[in-house]
């Protein structure tokens with residue numbers, strides 16, 4: 199066991215506790231050798247009285263694993279500073295911006311609750327922050343990089359954020375975020391197809407982010423649109439992801455979801471007091487999953503991608519589907 203404790207922050211309301219607990223279960227499975235402190239951030243008072251959560255904490259606490267619940271009132275000046283509605287559908291996501299101000303440690307790893315961890319987090323915690331305020335994974339997938347272009351940003355996904363807490367404080371980062379939400383953000387906020395607080399982070403912290411390997415935030419397109427990504431780093435993130443992020447509409451708690459790691463999610467969910475809660479079979483879930491089509495597409499890709507890779511190699515075709523200019527930010531890696 200390492201001496202240094204690993205501090206992990208997860209934000210959740212009552213409805214998302216099942217996913218947060220599933221995530222914690224998956225972390226414990228692969229990181230039990232380390233001392234772990236889970237910080238549960240919430241604006242939902244019901245979380246603190248939830249019996250399942252109490253049971254979960256009791257079952258999983260030990261000499262090396264402990265929990266702290268941080269309740270943030272809706273009336274907090276920062277929460278109040280962000281306009282209601284619009285691209286921020288769930289205001290609990292704002293808690294990630296507050297985490298490094300609430301939790302006084304050296305390094306704090308914030309994780310979205312729609313994730314599972316399948317490997318050792320120690321190399322990520324051991325990362326040299328090089329004075330940067332946070333570490334994150336570049337988001338080059340789907341529409342977000344197009345949005346980023348419009349903003350002139352090197353966009354990152356805010357699902358995995360390793361905060362350098364002393365640097366965060368020294369640079370008055372929460373104040374900077376607050377100044378932004380009270381000013382320029384309103385204009386940004388009203389545009390379509392923006393990602394709420396992720397846009398805040400991207401706008402305020404450009405140049406202060408250390409980019410890390412995509413295996414630490416392996417998002418849905420890596421698995422469901424396999425052929426769009428070509429290259430060693432994408433292969434590594436696809437074959438051995440450390441943090442799987444079910445980002446986007448397809449979620450593993452929808453009964454019809456065909457994400458290759460949906461089974462893993464369900465496996466860890468079975469290890470929580472929420473095991474009796476059935477998976478979602480709502481019409482919406484079905485619509486989002488569109489499973490026959492996606493299943494077919496997914497399995498076609500499994501055959502087609504290695505084939506197209508092979509053809510590329512044979513004919514010496516080296517241009518990548520994602521242009522080199524966008525790939526360069528992936529080059530910085532955490533552990534070789």
Ligand SMILES: [Mn+2]
Nearest residue numbers: 310312357445
């Ligand atoms: Mn997410």
